[in-house]
Amino acid sequence: MAGSGFDDERVENVEMGALGVLNAQALAHLASLPSLKSLSFVSYDYLADSEPNSIPAFTSKLGVVYIGTASQSHLTRCLRNVRFPSSRSAILYTRCDDLELPYDPLDIPELIISFSECFAPVLEQLVVKNVFDFDRLDENVLEDLRFAFGFDVIAPLLSFTRLTKLDIDWICISSVDDDALKRMVQAWPQLKEFSFGSRAWLVPPSITLIGLAHIMRYCRHLRRLEISFHAFPIKTNSDAFSRIIPNEKITSLFVGISPIVDPSAVAWQLHELLPNLIDVGRFDGYVPPSVIGFNDEWDKVEEHLRNYAKGVEIGKRMGKLLAECPLMNRLLYGF
Template identity: 30%
Template sequence: MHPCLEQADILELIFKEIYYRPTGSHTEKDLLALALTCQRFKEPALDTLWDTQLTFGPLIKTLGISDAEKESENDAFDRDVRVILTNDSYEPSPEALRRFSSYARRIRRISHVPDARSSILEEMNTELAVLVKLSSWVRSETPGPMFPNLQHLGFIGTLSWTSIPCLIILLESKITTFSMYWGNLDPKESEVLIGLLGRLGLSIEFLELTPLSYIRTPIDPNKPSIFSEMPFPITLSWIIPLLKELRSLSCGSISLNQLALQNLASRCTFYKLQSANTSDDLLEAISDPTADILSPFATLQHLELFEDNFRDFIKLVDYMQPLALQTLILHHTAPPTASTLADLLHSFSEGQHIASLRQFSIKHTVSEFETINSVNMDIVFDGLTLSPLLSFPNLLIVEIDTPCGFDLRDADIRAMAKAWPQLRRLQLGSKIGWGLPPSVTLVGISELLIHCPRLEDFVVPFGARTDPPPITNSTPIKKNMTYLYVGNGRAPGDGSEQMALARFLKHVFPDLCGVGGEWMYEYGLEEEQLDWAAVISLIKTQC
């Protein structure tokens, strides 16, 4: 049974524990005190149990249609759904509706996961269909929003066209956070959803749509509307001025028009912007003299853009000073040259970001059907190129995820480790490797782990064909790392050398279970894969 429905069983266990103690160890006064304590904590406990829900299944079960003790959880839920959706004579009792509403008001966060089990309705998630069917009954018993205290609403997966009626019901609550996967909605569905947000989502402070994980054709902000109830184009840019409480916006692969960007730039409290716009788009919007923006994005802490012309971003940074970002993420399809990246980092290090910056990421973003299986050796980054980053002492995440050549050594890794003692994640180069044989060895990796004790993940190709450093009391141990990406780093082919490497890796990474490298992205590297597989086998069987 779902934990939200087990409170009676929990209370029964508590009272049995006290009641059946050896004779004389409890009194009626003890039982009374226990009952009063349980009663006092009943409401806070229920609020905690029901605060966050991943499905509407537990809530639907409170109607009491099926006997959860006599049927399996899935069978009971399927029967409940079938009765509500297909039995025209079914109508929940007033008591059941009041019980349903009493639990619905406790829900403050919904991160909904679609139910793929049921075949009753092909196009609409069954749970959402049930809520739509129940809505009129619930309103007749308890007027007002079905979820009066709902604040955070998220959908893990794409909403279908027929889910819109349920979305209307959920948006009647004064939610402050709305998130969903935008990817597979067609233009008509997108316009309907945006129209709903513009009408019902006026209290939204945090709006999160599809992450910019790949490039899709952005919705044209000038495209005529297909939403017949509105005589003007319904685009995300159109509703930005309506969302007056908006403080954080992630709009995936959608680009905002100039007026929307100007509206966001002029807000006193706006902290996060992620869009498919480029630096040139932002610069054109905020430098427009008719906009009269004195301090554009004055409170911005998180900026995530799509940028193929890094020189434009340098201009944007210079124009927006003073700016104290905490997170900067730049997606690109064309990587910057070494000199351009060095200039960008140098320009960025001259602002007020030195103390505030926590994440610096440059990510190579591909189209939906594109894969990367080679390194662009026309561009090579070395320690001097990346050296301006060393002036940021509070970095937690550094990602230079671009398929270019890298020429780094143990000394460069040591300098980074000492400069960023709080580092949690480090990625230098693409997972397919550096093109050049990596000069970083296990000595450099050890120093990285020593000086960055909070490190949780790293992607730094390293060569393992040299003797590993001796294991001493100062050798780091990282139990939280179970998988390594070695890029184009090579493991030894000799059995004794493989055993020495396996012993070292087993000591440093006690729970290591796998290694990934360039062979995962490029054919013809079976020998490299087999060498690393042999090392992993030794770790699991002989170390």
């Protein structure tokens, strides 16, 4: 870079550490590097350029972006003052201005809009990590409806139709229902990893097993799922379940502190959706007394799932044995 002794034409990776105040001039210089493939920086504030039309755009080979900021509002300002049209992977770390809260509900809608302004539809991986310890939260915050978001807030992400990985596990999605989730996953058919609102929120989730059926139907490549939902048995003649497309790639499901009713019935319907599912992960931090028993219920689900998996394996072995031994077929079935 200029004045650094490096050949700007050959610079491929830039790791800038803690920058303090980031300005448009510094970003404009980085954007001019023709061979830049990855960019990583941590910034504590953003100083915008005096000219509103001078937003730098990284139009080179830049494919991977790592950004850390001191707050969600700062990350929004930063993303709105730069463009990464060629980036296929964005990994962002942030926190709330108020260190006692995971986020300010007023900041999140603008933050999500800034993702769609900064990155282009070619984006394949979007990981947004909130540096916050949920064990510190009071129960009255975890059950506060102001922190719950619905479809309208998440909607700007639907422009990223090539996503293979989406991780926004810290946002409370309790106002997203099954129909809204269906609209979302229809826009993300390439998803392989999906972490969506799976932290220890106590606002009752609106997503049910029908929502999971929508995910399996439209995200055929999915191999990892972390999501909070209301786990209760649903009518198997519902439209979503009548057209089940089982996902055999997923062996583990993370459910946060999802409420559950009738573990045996839930386990069977999960098995219909995910026939190879054997592990159910849960939030392992502090759990408020109001939901202290949820682990026992999910333990029962996990036990049922493992028994189903054993039965499937025995059935496969028997089928193979019968195929290889005509005599056994005659003894058992008379043919």
